[in-house]
Amino acid sequence: MKYFKCGNCQAPYKIDEAIIKKVQVAVNCPKCGVKNIIRFGPFLVVQSKDKIQQFPLKMGKNTLGRKTESSGADFQLEDEHVSRNHLELVLEETDNKLFVTLEDKGSLNGTFNKNKLRLKPSQKYPFKKDDFVIVGLSKITLKIN
Ligand SMILES: [Zn+2]
Secondary structure, eight states: OEEEEOTTTOOEEEEOGGGTTSSEEEEEOTTTOOEEEEESSEEEEEEOSSOEEEEEOOSEEEEEEEOOTTOOOSEEEOOTTSOTTOEEEEEEEETTEEEEEEEEOSOSSOEEETTSOBOOTTOOEEOOTTOEEEETTEEEEEEEO
């Protein structure tokens, strides 16, 4: 059994590992009933005012920016406080360990760590499991199941 937390009410619940052969499963929270999509790789949980989104991360470079018609960002947020090319996450594997670094690409409104410190542009910030940053009106957490 593996334990997870509902993204809505934070209630813990367990999942039979036999079904964790897929990249993701959808489970309705036994407490509040909200459908949680659970992914089994590294992914970002983007918590905005009215919704929670989950984005799977790929090895190498992953970009995040504001949603526009011409945006080429891998992850697009509908938030005017987010720059078109806001930040970049790089996933690398060394000695079977996964390392994730986060870099602000010179965004207008910045990227803030959990201590509310603004990351310097081009600073390579080590982004660890369950760590989060604030971008615009969203909280972005790194999840690795
Ligand atoms: Zn719930």
